[in-house]
Amino acid sequence: MIPLTRREFLENSMLVAAAVAAAALPKSLAAAETRAASASDKITVGIIGCGIRGKQHARELAKLADCEIACVCDPDPTRADEVAAQLVEAKRARPKTVQDLRVLLEDKSIDAVFVATPNHWHVLAAIWAMQAGKDVYVEKPVSHNIVEGRRMVEAARKLGRICQGGTQYRSSGPNAAAVDYMRKGELGEVKLARSIVYGGRGSIGAPGEYPVPGHVDYNLFCGPAPMGPLRRPKLHYDWHWFWATGNGELGNNNIHSLDVVRWGLGVTGLGRSVISFGGRLGYKDAAETPNTQVVIFDFGDKTIISETRGLKTEPFSATMKGGNIFYGTKGIIAGGSLFDLEGTLVRPFEGKGENHFVNFLNAVRSRKVSDLRADILEGHQSTALCHIGNISYRLGRRASTAEIKQQLGKLRSATHALETFERTEKHLATNRVNAAENQLTLGAPLQVEPKEERFVSNRAANELLAREYRSPFVLPSLKQI
Numbered sequence: 001m002i003p004l005t006r007r008e009f010l011e012n013s014m015l016v017a018a019a020v021a022a023a024a025l026p027k028s029l030a031a032a033e034t035r036a037a038s039a040s041d042k043i044t045v046g047i048i049g050c051g052i053r054g055k056q057h058a059r060e061l062a063k064l065a066d067c068e069i070a071c072v073c074d075p076d077p078t079r080a081d082e083v084a085a086q087l088v089e090a091k092r093a094r095p096k097t098v099q100d101l102r103v104l105l106e107d108k109s110i111d112a113v114f115v116a117t118p119n120h121w122h123v124l125a126a127i128w129a130m131q132a133g134k135d136v137y138v139e140k141p142v143s144h145n146i147v148e149g150r151r152m153v154e155a156a157r158k159l160g161r162i163c164q165g166g167t168q169y170r171s172s173g174p175n176a177a178a179v180d181y182m183r184k185g186e187l188g189e190v191k192l193a194r195s196i197v198y199g200g201r202g203s204i205g206a207p208g209e210y211p212v213p214g215h216v217d218y219n220l221f222c223g224p225a226p227m228g229p230l231r232r233p234k235l236h237y238d239w240h241w242f243w244a245t246g247n248g249e250l251g252n253n254n255i256h257s258l259d260v261v262r263w264g265l266g267v268t269g270l271g272r273s274v275i276s277f278g279g280r281l282g283y284k285d286a287a288e289t290p291n292t293q294v295v296i297f298d299f300g301d302k303t304i305i306s307e308t309r310g311l312k313t314e315p316f317s318a319t320m321k322g323g324n325i326f327y328g329t330k331g332i333i334a335g336g337s338l339f340d341l342e343g344t345l346v347r348p349f350e351g352k353g354e355n356h357f358v359n360f361l362n363a364v365r366s367r368k369v370s371d372l373r374a375d376i377l378e379g380h381q382s383t384a385l386c387h388i389g390n391i392s393y394r395l396g397r398r399a400s401t402a403e404i405k406q407q408l409g410k411l412r413s414a415t416h417a418l419e420t421f422e423r424t425e426k427h428l429a430t431n432r433v434n435a436a437e438n439q440l441t442l443g444a445p446l447q448v449e450p451k452e453e454r455f456v457s458n459r460a461a462n463e464l465l466a467r468e469y470r471s472p473f474v475l476p477s478l479k480q481i
Contacts, residue, residue: 002376041066043361046095046104048125049117050074050083051236052140053166057114058083060357061091067361071096075220076213076236090267101125105132112162112364115139118426120245120325123148123301124473130161131481137360139166140259142379144224146387146453147466147476149320149380155481156376160322164360164372165379167259171359173351174336177324179264181338181349187328192416193265194305194325195257197249201310204241205233207286224473248289249308251386257324259374259382261304264326265332269386269450271299275411276443277404277421278391281433282311290441294424295389296408296417303413305420306389311431337440377424382455391455391464392443399442401435407442 002369043066047054050072061067069087070370072095074080080097088094098104104113105128115125123143124151126136136156143149144163156163210230212218219227221235225244232238240246262268278293291310296303316323326333331340338346356373363371399407408417425435447456455461469475 018357036199041365042068043111043364044068044070044109046071046073046110046113047083047109048073048101048104048113048115048129049139050076050079051116054079054114054116055083055086055201057116057357058086059090060355061114062087063091064358064361068093069095070110071098071104071107073098075099075217077215079236079412100220100310102128105129105134108133108142110134112136118221118239118245119247119251120144120239121223122367123152123470124224126152126163127155127476127481130155130159130163131476134290135162135360135364137164137166137274137357138379140255140379141247141383142166142376143383143387144245144247145465145467146384149383150386150453151475151478153377153380153480154478157287157480158478162363162367162369163370163376164356164361164363165374165376165383166356166381167256167374167382168356169256169260170263170372170378171354171356172336173353174349175260175263175351176353177349177351178333178338182264182326182328182333183266186330187326187333187338188330190326190328191301192303192305192327192413193261194307195254195261196258196307196316196323196325197254198307198309198313198316199249199253200312201249201291203283203285204238204287207231207287208233209283222470224467224469224475227472229418238287241289243288243390246289247386247390248293249291249310250293250295250306250389251383254306254308255383255386258304258306258385259378259393261324261326262382262385263378264324265299265304267299267304268381269300270381270388270448270453271297271304273298273445273447274385274392275407275445276389276396277399277408277440278308278393279438279440280426281428281438281440282431290393291388292424292428293389293393294420294442295385295443296394296413296420297385298412303416304385305413305416306385307420307424309427311364311427312425313430387465388442388446388448388455390463392446393441394443394464395446395460396441396443398439400439404440404442407445410445 072080072083084094113129126138129136154430276295278290293308295306337348359373411417425479
């Protein structure tokens with residue numbers, strides 16, 4: 001075994017203690033509460049996208065007596081049928097099932113939609129829904145690229161719609177209490193925070209040309225993305241690992257802890273600069289996105305370091321595979337708990353949370369954007385961090401470990417960046433991946449114009465802020481909205 005550094009031991013100990021403390025807290029914010037409602041309170045909704053997350057939406061919404069699920073939609077009709085059957089089993093009326101989301105959006109009885117599609121459909125589905133007069137809950141990451149994410153925010157404001165991002169950790173009472181604690185200065189000066197997501201992801205299979213299931217409307221599945229041959233064995237879910245449809249693990253799961261970290265630090269926009277390093281290591285398969293990735297975000301006097309691991313790894317602690325850590329001059333916050341500077345648990349944070357779906361529906365009733373726990377602007381800014389991290393990686397080059405260390409040594413946060421790189425090397429070594437021999441990808445160091453949401457003097461990077469849309473699935477301009 002490779003020995004732990006003192007910092008690793010300290011962080012592991014903190015998160016173990018935090019997990020034990022969290023286990024004693026009230027029921028998770030993810031569980032919706034059933035409550036009675038009058039007919040005038042009832043909101044009629046549709047679900048677009050019936051995969052893993054769409055099924056979770058249906059399960060939670062079915063618990064709400066003041067919510068009627070009238071229609072569910074998926075280009076794969078078997079998945080829509082599964083959700084419909086799930087609702088019947090939950091003693092709810094069987095909803096209408098459709099393949100084309102435009103049919104759902106034409107239904108004037110539907111007040112709001114829940115978008116749980118693949119990432120490349122998130123914004124277009126949301127904007128079309130808002131243009132149809134509906135409020136929108138859109139899953140994380142809220143966009144596939146930065147330009148369309150900003151357009152969704154603009155559409156919500158212009159049309160006066162309620163639009164919530166699916167970053168539900170903002171509805172956690174303990175998280176809100178921890179953020180408030182930092183806002184009051186009780187943690188002292190906080191200059192560094194980490195967003196950590198570790199989880200095994202195996203090979204998705206060899207690249208090739210595979211048949212699309214005959215019952216799937218592949219044109220609708222691809223939508224805004226190119227409609228090329230299927231280059232992976234499995235159509236569903238593995239779209240996450242291709243740039244045309246997904247955003248890798250950084251956008252899939254790390255978005256949650258990145259959002260909490262950005263919230264806790266109180267930073268807005270895209271920061272001053274970004275750099276990423278990593279690779280798809282340990283096996284060769286059809287996928288494009290990295291399974292090992294570190295991103296360092298420079299916000300001037302504050303730094304965010306994001307770590308994503310997909311190879312077999314020891315969890316960050318014995319009982320938690322990931323989370324967020326805030327380092328203050330008076331203490332440390334990790335996993336929703338407060339620690340002293342030596343890593344001794346002081347107390348878990350407590351606070352009254354709210355189910356994220358219920359929060360959205362309540363804001364639909366009140367018509368107050370301020371009632372949302374995760375307004376779309378917040379979702380856009382946190383998602384955009386994932387995008388700029390991926391852009392740095394995509395514009396990178398193979399580099400030696402010496403070259404990577406040299407580049408990281410130039411950063412404001414050089415000490416923390418280099419320590420993270422050394423831990424990453426150890427992690428790869430346990431998976432028999434020699435970083436020096438395999439040559440990791442060193443992402444391009446990118447300077448950011450935060451107000452413009454663009455990069456400074458980098459045409460290649462700016463070209464990745466948007467995408468080409470396939471007609472008729474085209475992002476409308478602000479004038480067209």
